[in-house]
Amino acid sequence: MTNTFIDQGDKTFDELISMMGDGVYCVDYLGGMTNLEMFTFTAGKAFEVREGKIKRLLKDVVLSGNVFQTLNNVIAIGNDLQHFGGLGGCGKGGQNGLPVSVGGPHVLIDNIVIGGK
Numbered sequence: 001m002t003n004t005f006i007d008q009g010d011k012t013f014d015e016l017i018s019m020m021g022d023g024v025y026c027v028d029y030l031g032g033m034t035n036l037e038m039f040t041f042t043a044g045k046a047f048e049v050r051e052g053k054i055k056r057l058l059k060d061v062v063l064s065g066n067v068f069q070t071l072n073n074v075i076a077i078g079n080d081l082q083h084f085g086g087l088g089g090c091g092k093g094g095q096n097g098l099p100v101s102v103g104g105p106h107v108l109i110d111n112i113v114i115g116g117k
Contacts, residue, residue, distance in 0.1 A: 008078065012079060013080060016106050024049065027047075029044050077107050079105065082103045
């Protein structure tokens with residue numbers, strides 16, 4: 001599979017952060033994996049959000065969960081869809097470097113596991 005992504009919604013980035021209240025804002029990724037419907041990935045950067053405002057940089061943030069439950073927990077989607085092509089390839093299942101791109105809008109998700117159970 002090359003690309004699967006979430007289409008853009010109607011919320012601005014500032015609206016999403018405000019709606020979050022208290023939480024964690026994750027930017028980019030360092031790596032991840034899937035095992036059937038389960039996933040885990042490490043955020044490239046992550047920030048603590050308090051009372052709808054970005055406060056401080058966090059270290060070593062890992063997110064994990066069930067893909068289907070996580071998609072059901074999407075609260076809002078940003079209007080800022082972006083794609084960045086040519087950044088890597090998929091070798092899963094012997095596809096040997098199938099070209100893929102990354103991207104998507106900001107997504108506000110409720111009840112995601114951060115750091116493990």
